[in-house]
Each structure stands twice: as structure tokens, then as C-alpha cells.
Amino acid sequence: xxxxxxxxxxxxxxxxxxxxxxxxxxxxxxxxxxxxxxxxxxxxxxxxxxxxxxxxxxxxxxxxxxxxxxxxxxxxxxxxxxxxxxxxxxxxxxxxxxxxxxxxxxxxxxxxxxxxxxxxxxxxxxx
Numbered sequence: 001x002x003x004x005x006x007x008x009x010x011x012x013x014x015x016x017x018x019x020x021x022x023x024x025x026x027x028x029x030x031x032x033x034x035x036x037x038x039x040x041x042x043x044x045x046x047x048x049x050x051x052x053x054x055x056x057x058x059x060x061x062x063x064x065x066x067x068x069x070x071x072x073x074x075x076x077x078x079x080x081x082x083x084x085x086x087x088x089x090x091x092x093x094x095x096x097x098x099x100x101x102x103x104x105x106x107x108x109x110x111x112x113x114x115x116x117x118x119x120x121x122x123x124x125x126x127x
Contacts (some may be wrong), residue, residue, distance in 0.1 A: 002026040002102050002116040004034075009098060009121030012090055016125075020085040022100030022118060030078040033057050033107045035114065036085045038096035038123075049099070053085060054107035063107050068094075090125045097122050 003025040012018055022034060035054035053074040054063045062074050073086040083100060098121055101114035108114070 002029070002032065004100050004102060004116055004118035006098065006100055006118040006121040009123045011124045011126065014091055014125055014127050016090050017086070017088045018090060018123060020087065020098055020100075020121060020123070022083040022085075024081045024083075024102065026081070026102070029081040031057055031104060032102040032116075033105055034076065034083040034100055034102050035107060035109075036074065036083075036098055036100055037111055038094075038098045039120070040096045049111040050096075051109035051111070052098070054109070055083060056107055057105045061107070063109070065109075087123070090123075092125045092127045095123060095125050 005023045008020040033056050036052040037049040038052050039049045051065055052068055053072055055074045055076050059076045071089045076083045100118045102116040103114045
């Protein structure tokens with residue numbers, strides 16, 4: 001069983017930076033790939049979650065959506081059982097609830113392939 005808890009969301013202005021954190025409770029956290037998804041206002045089902053970034057269990061491989069590539073950076077610290085998402089040059093269209101999710105070893109961009117989810121943290125970017 002893996003429990004994930006996000007933190008770090010908030011209200012910022014366009015161009016600002018924000019860092020999200022995902023803390024895990026799993027004893028074998030290093031066996032899990034972790035991804036960040038976001039859900040824009042008004043889109044409820046799991047299938048509407050947009051893949052943002054992912055990192056493999058080892059941290060050696062990362063993937064980003066085209067919309068955030070070059071602005072966001074995902075990283076992990078297995079000793080501290082945390083995954084971070086550094087978000088720079090934020091835009092109003094980045095406004096969403098950001099959730100971290102875990103699955104064994106490899107990254108997937110499909111939310112239905114993740115078994116473990118955090119509760120989400122709100123990020124609001126004003127223009």
C-alpha cells in the first residue's frame with residue numbers, strides 16, 4: 001500500500017515559480033515510478049487528468065508533456081521518499097489541481113495505469 005500526500009500549491013502570478021512536493025509512505029518507495037497529473041477546473045473523470053511529468057523509480061529517466069517542457073522539472077529523493085515538481089514561468093493555463101500518482105517502476109502517461117493517488121493540491125496562476 002502506498003499513500004501519497006501533495007503539498008506546495010497556492011495562488012501565484014503569471015511568470016512566478018512554485019514547487020510542489022509529493023511525500024510517500026511506502027516502505028518500498030524506490031520501486032515506484034511517480035508522475036504528476038493535473039486536472040483543470042470543470043473536468044471531473046480520471047480520464048480527464050493531463051499528464052504533466054514523470055520520473056522512473058531510479059530517477060534516471062524523466063518525461064514531460066510538451067506544454068511544460070523547459071519550464072517544469074521533476075526530481076526525487078528516495079531516501080526522503082519525496083518527489084518534487086519545480087514549476088517556473090507559470091502561465092494562467094497551468095491553473096489546475098495537481099496530483100501525484102505512483103505505479104511500479106516505469107512511467108506511463110495514462111492515469112488509469114496508476115494505482116496510487118494523492119488528494120491533490122490546487123495551483124492557481126493569475127494573469
